[in-house]
Amino acid sequence: MIDFRYHIVSLISVFLALAVGIALGAGPLKETIGDTLTGQVEQLRAEKDALRAELDTTSGDLKDAETYIDAAGPQLLDGTLTDRRVAVVALGKVDEATRTAIDDRLAQSGASVTAHVTLEETWSDPDARTFRQALVGQLLTYLDPVPAADAGVEGELASALVQSLVTADPTNPDALSDDASVLLQLLSSSESDSPLVTVADPVTVPADAIVVVGVPITPPTADATPSPEPSASVVAAQLAVVSAAQQLSSGAVLADGPRGKGSLVDAVLADQDLAAAVATVSGTELVTGQVNVPLALAARIAGTVGHYGFGDGETPIPEAVTLPPVDRTPRVPDGASGGTEG
The missing domain is CATH 1.20.5 (Single alpha-helices involved in coiled-coils or other helix-helix interfaces)
Known part of the structure; x- marks a missing residue:
């Protein structure tokens, strides 16, 4: 002791x-x-x-x-997309400054924007799946071409959306077809408590090509919590829109935000088949990405699939291409494409 x-x-x-x-x-x-x-x-x-x-x-x-x-x-x-008509489809609520900047760059390229469409939560909300399935039953009547049997609800809705924006009247290439107008009305009906899409202004002219604008994940800040990473089902529904946009128009490009967690460009590059078909641009919150969007779209219309940005698997800028004049001679669609170019 x-x-x-x-x-x-x-x-x-x-x-x-x-x-x-x-x-x-x-x-x-x-x-x-x-x-x-x-x-x-x-x-x-x-x-x-x-x-x-x-x-x-x-x-x-x-x-x-x-x-x-x-x-x-x-x-x-200048002259990159002369006389091309482009529909802009946002996969959700996007930053208005970015969307406006993309519009401005499309205008500088010689293109005109025919539609601004935004997907609502109902488009991929699991609780609204029964509603979407019932709506698809009505939409299929107006689809030409009809999606493949294994397209699923997401693929059928995506096809309906794209056809509603690009299908021209057979006798008047400067007007939407009657079926396209009905499709867009069904998808955006104000009579529904939960429309699948919202349309900024009336759509009367068919588009040749489509820019699909992704919704970047909001990073954490001192004033805000980060936005949740989308579920696999939401990503699948978004990718269906991107895929349909390319298949049913003369060309499409996915314009997304930064690479990384929740990036849709990353999801495209992870899918070998999709990466071989769909052009992408990342970093559209920056002027470099915004300028790349029309260049990438022109390259895709010309047949080049590229992925543009400064991340892995990307190149900084698309190669310049010269597109032929748009042919708007009235003709009966053969079902191969809803756009005006092959």
């Missing part, structure tokens, strides 16, 4: 050590310790200032590069 004298000796040792430390700190070591700490603080401050200056320089260079690309955009895009 430890006696009381042991505790007394221990306490005395502690206080002696403390006293020695105070004496040394206030005496012979005072200036040495102070100088060392002061030097370390000054070094850290200098390093911080250098990093700040380097960051400012890099940010300035990046801003200059974006300004240059933005200014060069009209020259890069």
